[in-house]
Amino acid sequence: MAHVELENLVKEFDDVTAVDGISLDIPDESFTVLVGPSGCGKTTTLRLIAGLERASDGEIRIGDEVVNDRRAYERDIAMVFQNYALYPHKTVEENMRFGLEQHGVEDETITERVNEAATLLQIGDLRDRKPAELSGGQQQRVALGRAIVRDPAVFLMDEPLSNLDAKLRVQMRAELNKLHEELSTTTVYVTHDQVEAMTLADQIAVMDDGQIQQVGEPTHVYSNPLNTFVAGFLGSPSMNFLEGVLERTGSGKLQLDLGSDTHSVPDEYDDAALADYLGERVTLGIRPENIALNQDGVPANVHPATVQVVEPQGEKTVLELELDSGESIKAAVNPDTEVTIGDDVNLRFDRDSLHYFDPQTGESLTYNSKAEQRATI
Template sequence: MAGVTLREIVKEYGDVVAVDHVSLEVQDGEFVALVGPSGCGKTTTLNLVAGLLELTDGDILIGDKLINDLDPKDRDLAMVFQNYALYPNKKVYDNLAFPLKMRGTPKGEIAARVRKTAEILSIEHLLDRKPKQLSGGQQQRVALGRALVRNPKAFLMDEPLSNLDAKLRVQMRAELKRFHQEIGATVLYVTHDQMEAVTMADKMAVMSGGVLQQYGPPDEVYRHPVNVFVAGFVGSPSMNLLRAAVTAADGQGALRGTEGWLHPLSPANARRAAASSGDVMVGIRHNQVHLSREERPGWVETRVYTVEPTGDLTYVHLRLGGQLLVASADAEWRAAPDDRVWVEFDQGSLHLFDAQTELALPLADAVASGATVGSARAMATAG
């Protein structure tokens, strides 16, 4: 295995800049998930690494070797596509064995590796069948197996689980993660499902409009999104984002929402907000919104829009002027539409972004430790 390095890579299709100066380092043995909405440039990035597309600009290295001009077949990468193609006339066994035969692997070793791969993917019982005798999900696992059976420098995977049903996808997620850990595989994995990224990857790279927005461990990206886009993209349900002006009330820093609501700020958050252009986007996750059925000083009045019990907890959708806000409460929490509920945002977990630049307002020294306090409190609330 080897690491993969992208340096300022660019891909233009006429006027469309599909990949815009993306730099990324995937360490040897690391599982990196490339996530972002449809059309953000994930597949293009992967195809550039694979050599299926030509770079407009920038460099790609595998290990410390520059591979810009290397033929795809000489890059020693194994690819899995969303739209897989199996050899229809070959049995599953031979489909899996084919990439090894092509490389002149001894017969005994082929048999051992095919068996091991089939075991990982739970397709041992299908080895004698032809592809048309398999379900769609089984075919996709064989396609995955054809990549996993090899021992390449790195694996490139483009939404390899997207054709599987929800239950199988969760199971395969676990299998892929174990496979990665067992053989220390370098994996660059494309998905639009941020849940897959969060659960499997060592690091996630969030893209939007061809631009890399943030790169880091999922936990860090979740807790410290660098801008409004990442804040809204990572996490489910999505982070609540409200536009507000920075103001003062009762001699204390406060936020005034576009809808007229007023929410006080802790001194540390007031200092952060003061560094903005005057307007901010406030980000607050569902589990950091405190709820009260009685009016309380400094709390914001909302109306219940709808209540969603999930079994484990209850999602409460609230109307705040023209905006919807989602909060979570314990499993038994119930309310009727239009009930009045007061909310307070947890000061330690408040995200603040400048409304103009959409960039996170930096945590000042005092706030930096507040971030840890905030997450500890979140866990306490969740438990």
């Protein structure tokens, strides 16, 4: 096992900077997920760790050694690819044995490792089949088995579940969790799927435009984003953003003038960070699941809106609503909520789940004052 450390890592392709000076500590035995949109640099970062790309600048350490100048086969890593990369003319067993045979491992040791991996992944009855005879999920298990038999210091996984159907992806996520519990091998996993990131990771690194925007335990990053990119990227539906002018009322309270109505800023956010923006524009962030229909008569932060779209999704119903200002907002409510298109409703924002951002930089104005919490109504 080994920890992985990236320090000021840069990768340039001609005039394009794919990885822009990132630093990241990946603890020993952790499951770290690099997540972000297409083109953000996450796969390039993984390929740099693997030795499939050469860094333009910065250092990569695996364990206590700098491995920048080491070839891929010298780095004690095993990689699982999106397309599985199985040899079509070889059987399952031959695919799993091949890498070890190329490294001159004794036959007895190879057989023992293949047997252990086949048992762990429940593919023992597939040994004599070739990849064309396997389902997508079975091919993925074989690809994982080929990596496991290497007994590497680090697993690197590049969107390994993206080719599977939705049901199988859920099943394989659970299998990967079990596998990590069994093996405790340091794992770096790349995905654009935020659900995979949230369910698999010990820590996530959210990337955009070649840079790491935020690193942390998934629940904390979700509930306490550092900027509007992280806030908007994580979550489905994504966080709502409303912009208004910050004012102080006659009673000394802070409020946001949203145009058609006002938003009362809770007292716990009335600190220097927000006070410095008096008279300026501020962005309010609120997740759809933290918006409720105001059916209990509580007056604080009630916003009139009209229902535009109703989307039943089983465990929740997503409403797309239009505020009196004309802005659209989404709320995720209980599936038994009775509303129809055209209904006028009042929305209540959960005071414990509000976020305030600088509209120019996107940086959170209240990150340091927010306690780590799971966002709830």
